[in-house]
Amino acid sequence: MSAAPIHLADRIELRRFVGRELLLWLWLETELFEATLSTKEHGQFGLWLEGRLVLDEGKESTVIKGSAPGMHREAKEALLRGKTPERAGLHLSFGDHECTLTLRGETLAFAGLVPPRKTREADEPPPLAAPPVRRKKKRDDAATNDLAHESFYDRMHFARDVEALTTALYRDFLAVRLSPAWDAHVAPALAAWVAGEDVDVERYRAARDKAIARKPRG
Amino acid sequence: MTYARFFVEGELPDEFRERFMKAVRLRAMRPLEPDEEELERSGWAKIGEPFVVDLAYDDVFFNEYVVLGFRTDRWAIPGPVLRTRVKEAEAAYLEKKGRERLSRKEKAELKLMVSKKLRRQMSPVTRSVDLSWAIGEGVVRFFSHAQKPGAAMMELFKKTFGLTLVPESPYTAAARIGLDKAQEKAWHDLEMTCLASGGRRVTDEAAEEEE
DSSP, rough: OOOOSSSHHHHHTTTHHHHHHHHHHHHHHHHTTEEEETEEEEEEEEEEEEEEEEEETTTEEEEESSGGGGGGGHHHHHTTTTOOEEEEEEEEEEEEEEEEEEETTTTOEEEOOOOOHHHHHHSSSOOOOOOOOOOHHHHHHHHHHHHHHHHHHHHHHHHHHHHHHHHHHHHHHHHHHHHHHHIIIIIHHHHHHHHOOOOOOHHHHHHHHHHHHHOOOO | OOBBEEEEEEEOOTHHHHHHHHHHHHTBBOOOOSSSSSSEEEEEEBTBBOOOOSHHHHEETTTTTTEEEEEEOOOOOOHHHHHHHHHHHHHHHHHHOOSOOOOOOHHHHHHHHOOOOOOOOOOOOOEEEEEEETTTTTEESSSSOOOHHHHHHHHHHHHHHHOOOEEEOHHHHHHOOOHHHHHHHHHOOOOOOOOOOOOHHHHHHHHHHOO
């Protein structure tokens, strides 16, 4: 990164908008690619906007709720009025995971990420009533502790999986955003998409794939 | 799960587990006392159990994770109650002294006395936010998005572990991913994409309306 004599806090603040553009790009791609995205590490997976979409500019904000908030006319109108996505509810379907979360653009922080219930435990019928066995308190405490630890590790592993996915998406976004393809192909596609005009999806896909596949130069 | 990520900067010291355990115990939450000057204090507590502040090794280390509760206690006396009680105290004091006015110093002393008396009749407000530090990853997950507790936690983390936390943001994430030279130049020159019709934004329209 640049070694310009700017304080880290200022550099962070000056590039907050890039996170909003990530949300905008994801929104565009979920619509163009019919909610099927892909990364090199994850292959194809499902991703679409769901729940709450918040767009703002200064003090004005637009909140759209629903199963497909990005499809609302109001959402695109907000973009045309200069608002950008501040946070977006996402539905993810990757690997064995199916989950929803809210991704905040300026901090890339997650909200409302719910780990999937353990299917094995959830599907298992309750054990047949056996005669109650009175266990010693110490053993009960240890068992409770083990369960709490297991649940903690499960949640952390799940969080890491989702973070790895969003990081891969952000890396691909940066590859496109910081390449000439952004001005040449993505920005015109965004403008057409917001205006409700047709976008040449295959042409767009070819340009973004080329930018993502480009080998980094030292 | 609702959380913000922070990245740990700095190297772990040798025998960090023992050292960190001592440091955490040293910075464990000390509950506020009514007669103390401090109105707010933060410290470490057991994760999920803010009132457990006597921390054992197993409370803090879950294999490769450090887990803690970031607890903050604050005296929160309702303003109208405090004002009423202070007025009552001032009136009683004036009557006792046979005077009509109080000096600024007397007013301040009476207010402090009333505050302490009220604090003895109530408990401080306690707020605790869970935190997990994946030591190998160098990532702290702080289960709140609020700015104030986040900033206070960063300060206590630095005091406790001697390591700096950098909050996640598009900038820090890009730095971690790593940009090549061309990307770095583009990043430096980056300007926000504007989709507003005619290039105009809400703020421009508002300014025109004001004119």
